[in-house]
Amino acid sequence: MISKMDFELLEQIAGLHEIPAGAYNIRKNSEGAGRHSTEHIVITTKEDKPGIDVYIKPGTKNESVHIPVIITEAGITETVYNDFHIGEDADVLIVAGCGIHNAGDDKSEHDGIHRFFIGKNAHVKYVEKHYGEGDGRGERIMNPTTILELEENAVCELETVQIKGVDSTIRNTTANLAQGAKIIVTERLMTHGNQLARSDMEVNLNGEGSSAQIVSRSVGRDQSQQIFNPRAVGNSACAAHIQCDSIIMDQAKIRSIPEIAANHAQAQIVHEAAIGRINNDQLVKLMSFGMDEQEAEEVIIQGFLR
Amino acid sequence: MLEIKDLSFRVDGDAGQELEIIDNVSLKVEDGEFVVVTGPNGGGKSTLARLVMGIEQPTDGTILWNGQDITHLSVTERARLGVGYAFQQPPRFKGLTVRKLLSLAYGSALPEDACCQYLTDVGLCSKDYLNRELDSSLSGGEVKRIEIATLMARNPALAIFDEPEAGIDLWSFAMLVDTFQKLHEKGENSMMIISHQERIMMLADRIVVIDHGRIRSDGPRNEILPTLLGEFACECDFKGAAK
DSSP: OOOHHHHHHHHHHHOOSSSOSSEEEEEETTEEEEEEOOSSEEEEEOSSSSOEEEEEOTTOEEEEEEEEEEEOSTTOEEEEEEEEEEOTTOEEEEEEEEEEEOOSSSOEEEEEEEEEEEOTTOEEEEEEEEEEEOSSSOOEEEOOEEEEEEOTTOEEEEEEEEEESOSEEEEEEEEEEOTTOEEEEEEEEEEOTTOEEEEEEEEEEOSTTOEEEEEEEEEEOTTOEEEEEEEEEEOSSOEEEEEEEEEEOTTOEEEEOOEEEESSTTOEEEEEEEEEOOOHHHHHHHHTTTOOHHHHHHHHHHHHTO | OEEEEEEEEEEEOTTSOEEEEEEEEEEEEOTTOEEEEEOSTTSSHHHHHHHHHTSSOOSEEEEEETTEEOTTOOHHHHHHTTEEEEOSSOOOEEEEEHHHHHHHHHTSOOOHHHHHHHHHHTTOOHHHHTTOEESTTSOHHHHHHHHHHHHHHHOOSEEEEEOTTTTOOHHHHHHHHHHHHHHHHHTOSEEEEEOOOHHHHTTOSEEEEEETTEEEEEEEHHHHHHHHHHHHHHHHHHHHHHO
16 A cells, blocks of 8 residues: 555655654655554544544653655645644654645645644653655645644754755744743745745743744745745743744745744743845855865755755 | 066055055066065065965066966965965865865875874974864964975975964974975975964075065075164164163
């Protein structure tokens, strides 16, 4: 059911060479292509709409859940609702991701709406990779929505990566943090050709002692366009830091609009944003190692997006 | 051997006048020779180094490397012919680790112990640094020492260091002097070091003094160094006299 080509997509989005250990749910062309629950992690199908519920029992430690989605046919448009219920004190890795191989001329679109309910003191690392390929004229579109509810002292590391082949993306992320909760967001993006990418994010620091660190690094090439709009809203004694850093090349256009808001006198919120081309001294330094200019550029970009 | 012949570099000044940054300079660095280029700030030393590496293009004159005219070759081409350069103010790289940069300099993946040796030679406690990123979390002195380590890892036939001592603390400096001395004793590479430090000049086979874009003196260390020290001493006397 899962072919060699499917594994190539799975490798790109989830680093999977084979069926993963632990819990997983693989979705291919809008249908289930494999599922495995474990003693502590139970995956069930939603009754009322497409998607799954993932229940992670309290205290589950060092387990992982893989929920990759692959689309290999042109003309598929789907919206999927996945909910994650993470019990108190759990410590888990969740790897999602979507790979589209579109060799046809009709567009393929995957819109994933993910909600996370992270219990007290739980720690979740969530990795989401987007990847597109195929030589058809059909567009590859992904519009992820992520909603995160962090209970007291919960920690969430959110890592999103979109490096190649996605024509259009609108990413929407909302996080609500209770007392002592912490979120670390790392967003990495590269756009080529005529690709469009937009990322809107809102982090509400509602609880005392909550904190957020948002780092966004992007590279815009060719005629592609990017818009970043991360917002941190401090509603209590909290700390937040937003950092948007972009390398602009060719005829790309990038807008970076970090926004900070404080509704409490003890909220400490900082933002930094920078857009610029590759520094000439960096190029010269690498060229003095014998690299040509293109090789030097690639090394700089790879490091920057690492 | 590096042979610089009648090299000039002019730029347009703010008032539209021509400024002679390097004015008809001729200079040789023999194989295995350790040459220190010194002189007052703004005299053209760094520009000379950048012209040799190909970062700047000269207005007139020629640069020969082992008999080949490299005057108009790119930085990449010169690097491949064995010319290497360490920046006075090295750039930082977000996301690139120290280990990765050393490996890029070396030309292939460097084993951990080799990386550590290069870092130790410039006075850095290597284990702490290998996986650090070369971003703004490192101090100027740390970035500078890593820069010198990259040129040592590259091990070019001609190594150009632009004020390697700048921004480095006294303890690391002592380490650096030892390292330069060892390199010199091996005698495999030619070195052109821009420096104001007596302890580095003490290692030189030859000292070249550049002032106002021109060579003011060029000769063996034991001839040039005493005149320089005399010059500095004079200035001190002058200050003393003014009291």
